[in-house]
Amino acid sequence: MRRALSTVIATALVATACTAGSPTPTTDPPSTASGAGQFPVTVMTGTGEVTIDARPERIVSLSSAGTEILFAIGAGDQVVVADSFSDHPPEAPFDPELSAFEPNVEALVEEYDPDLVVLFFDPGEVQASFEALGVPVIVQYAPIDIAGIYPQMEALGAATGNEDEAVAAIAEMTSRIEATTDSAGDAGLGVTYYHEIGEDLYSVTSDTFVGDVYGQFGMVSIADPADEDGSAFGYPQLSAEFILDADPDLIFLADTVFAGQSAETLAERPGWDVLSAIPAGVVELDDDVASLAGPRIVEFVEAIAAALAAR
Numbered sequence: 001m002r003r004a005l006s007t008v009i010a011t012a013l014v015a016t017a018c019t020a021g022s023p024t025p026t027t028d029p030p031s032t033a034s035g036a037g038q039f040p041v042t043v044m045t046g047t048g049e050v051t052i053d054a055r056p057e058r059i060v061s062l063s064s065a066g067t068e069i070l071f072a073i074g075a076g077d078q079v080v081v082a083d084s085f086s087d088h089p090p091e092a093p094f095d096p097e098l099s100a101f102e103p104n105v106e107a108l109v110e111e112y113d114p115d116l117v118v119l120f121f122d123p124g125e126v127q128a129s130f131e132a133l134g135v136p137v138i139v140q141y142a143p144i145d146i147a148g149i150y151p152q153m154e155a156l157g158a159a160t161g162n163e164d165e166a167v168a169a170i171a172e173m174t175s176r177i178e179a180t181t182d183s184a185g186d187a188g189l190g191v192t193y194y195h196e197i198g199e200d201l202y203s204v205t206s207d208t209f210v211g212d213v214y215g216q217f218g219m220v221s222i223a224d225p226a227d228e229d230g231s232a233f234g235y236p237q238l239s240a241e242f243i244l245d246a247d248p249d250l251i252f253l254a255d256t257v258f259a260g261q262s263a264e265t266l267a268e269r270p271g272w273d274v275l276s277a278i279p280a281g282v283v284e285l286d287d288d289v290a291s292l293a294g295p296r297i298v299e300f301v302e303a304i305a306a307a308l309a310a311r
Contacts, residue, residue, distance in 0.1 A: 188217025
């Protein structure tokens with residue numbers, strides 16, 4: 001996936017604002033009205049309870065994280081189309097022209113006849129428009145921490161008739177994450193990091209979803225002092241001087257795919273070659289793995305553990 005930095009930031013800020021105003025926190029467990037694979041079923045979403053009358057077979061996913069979850073829980077063959085950012089896994093039926101920000105609701109219903117739509121936020125009246133046409137909608141805002149992923153997986157599992165598969169996927173995720181953090185021990189306690197979202201030096205604080213991933217190891221973001229009042233919603237834009245003064249122990253690049261950044265390009269930035277983390281302490285991440293709240297977050301956790309082990 002090749003996301004523009006502005007899209008990443010806008011998505012994060014919108015999702016943060018939506019989560020804050022949602023009637024139910026994203027960490028709440030889903031409410032189900034029947035056993036696994038039985039319908040109708042009622043699940044809790046970011047905008048309240050939604051009832052699914054029958055097992056959906058024509059799902060439209062306008063959420064890249066949602067798409068990855070659907071495939072991870074065995075509901076991939078129920079997805080008929082996904083938005084332009086949903087290019088993982090490779091077999092996902094993503095449409096490069098389908099916008100999750102400005103979808104044409106009537107055209108989607110006419111072409112795909114969906115029986116369920118998954119959104120990561122509502123950019124306007126999208127949910128209401130689908131529901132007015134008789135299509136149930138599940139909105140899942142970006143969770144605030146890793147723990148918030150699991151109830152979303154459970155909800156999609158129940159909504160699609162794949163509840164047992166969702167439970168199994170969650171068990172595998174939690175087991176891998178626990179094993180990874182346990183093996184790291186105290187190696188991350190107090191270790192400072194700079195997480196780069198883009199060349200414009202936007203970063204994350206410890207109070208974000210990404211910050212929570214690093215927090216599993218006790219690590220601290222150098223960006224924390226840059227957003228003490230929370231006005232940047234945890235995504236402040238830093239200056240080169242700020243980063244050089246902070247001299248982080250490790251640098252994680254989440255702009256390697258879209259912006260082509262690497263340890264080599266960082267060393268070429270004026271003054272950056274004096275940073276303690278360059279070159280050995282620079283970790284080149286997959287942009288999506290380091291940003292999407294989905295099953296592949298395990299890979300992010302393991303990448304952090306590997307970086308700590310290599311110090």
